[in-house]
Amino acid sequence: MVFLTTKMMQRTASFVTLGGLVTSLVTTFLPLWKTMNSELNEMENWFSGLWHTCLYTEEVGIQCKAYDSILSLPMDLQISRVLMFVSVSTGALALLVAFPGLDGIELFMGQPGVKRGVLILAGVLAWVSGLTTLAPVSIVAYTTVVDFWNAGFPDVMPRWEIGEAMFSGWFGGLALVIGGTLFFIAVCMGDFEQRPPSEPNTPQVTHRTTQYMRTEVV
Template identity: 75%
Template sequence: LYRQKMVFLTTKMMQRSALFLTFGSFVTCLVTTFLPLWKTMNSDLNEVENWFSGLWLTCLYTEEKGIQCKAYDSILGLPIDLQISRVLMLISDGSGAFAMLVAFPGLEGVEVFVGQPNVKRGLLIFSGVLTWVSGLATLASVSVVAYTTVVEFWDEGFPDVMPRWEYGEAMFSGWIGGFGLVIGGTLFFVAVCMGDYDLQTASEPNSPQVKHRSKHYLKTEVL
């Protein structure tokens, strides 16, 4: 008598989950790179003016004229934290995009490198490493700006009446995207381990574990 067991967490599903999470996190980090909302500043002396600062632009919002943005005049004139964050975010975006391009032909069901499981396995491992690099670069970039913002906010050398920069929405989206990329890279490695286990199990058809499983269960893969 066979009992049907639905197996939802298959190797194929794990691979696609890793790719979807990586794609969503990559888009979040890409948007964060160009948003001028890394830091915000509200002046108590002039409440109708709100300043926003990003890696590429600085913006001023007023009720009369709306939002007016201007690019930084000189790269070398930027604070060192913004220069470092620019480089790290570009590294993150580049490695994240390359990770997805590498991962796609390594997925099960994609008619590329058919009959070459070692090549597909290597592509997924390489994609996982690139995804980790992308996520860590984003987290480092946002953390650098967050650290300098906190130091400047509590700097006793500035008069109390002077407005201070505070965290903007883009920094939080950067943290979310960075952690998502790290998790996505980890899922790629989990998918590789699951694939190795499936190959090892398939190569041992006479093992007691396989006999016991085939006797009582009929595995139905979903997706």
Template identity: 75%
Template sequence: MPQQEMVFLTPKMMERTALFVTFGGFVTSLTTTFIPFWKTMNSDLNEVENWFSGLWHMCLYTEEVGIQCKAYESVLALPMDLQISRVFMMVSIGTGVMSMLAAFPGMEGVNCLQEPKLKRGLIILSGVLAWISGLTTLAPISIVAYTTVVEFWDEGFPDVMPRWEYGEAMFSGWFGGLALVLGGTLFFIAVCMGDFNQRSQSAPNSPQVKHRARMQYLKTEVL
């Protein structure tokens, strides 16, 4: 009696896992873009005030009033790292949306398209776009992190002056970028699994395999 193998990972399951991971990374990256917690600053002279800086707003938190945010008045007045980060994060959001839109009709079980080559191409495109989205999230986060470290240890600033430090958005941005890169990688793995299954299914029906099977049968008859 032939032994039956249980397959837990199929191209269909891998595609859905990739879409789920990509969606989670996209939501995290989108949230990171607009929350004003990229950098935080707390003055030792006035411990009840906490400053927060993001790509779009500067916020002040006090125990009496709560948090108050104000948008930056001029884009040109922003530091260069924040200007670059704005562009990169917008690219990340756009490519993340396109990655999920391209993946849905290309997935197995979705009957929007019937051409296998076209569906395979859409999954590859989704993986490439997810990679771009992840890298364009990791790049600005890393740039801001680098400038924050350089400014924090700058000996030209007096010791009494408060320094900017990492905010919560930095860590969520790293997580979202890595999730997008992982989602793109899983899309490519799903494509490779689908190609392997197609080769495995077509191999027993190929003329070379049939000829070898017939020759083996004739040798058995002779013996």
């Protein structure tokens, strides 16, 4: 296909990685990782994130409060904070590293090996960013499901459920992984385009020796 070029693949990888990075950044600060609605008071909705706990009522609206102490947080939220910070940092670094390796950028002109190595490094960083987004979201989702089906809690006791931020986190993590994969595909396409053309098969010339017969005149 005409549009499926190395330059187009590089741009696509950059845009997909940028979309995943923005989604992961928004997910980090959304207070919608877990939701809870009390059956005793259906007018109150609780939301919990990595940094805040929020209460929504129709009379007052939404009110958020930051956690009093980091050490008082559950272990899954503490781990998620660290991993999401690593995810956003490595995702931003992947875009910065990939910029000079893109075709059309004057940096490292005439050095295809350097551009190739830069794009490979960007793909690895995008993969790390995606995995460190998928991991905390999956951990919090797992602990939420386990606590929800815990038979030790009374039935009347409200329980946390999976919030909308979980799905945006999964989407952002997958986008980062896909973006890193597209960087690798762009590198492979560049290697294929730079491959020297194969020489046509030349027919083998067989040298035949001509034998001459000597005749003697008596």
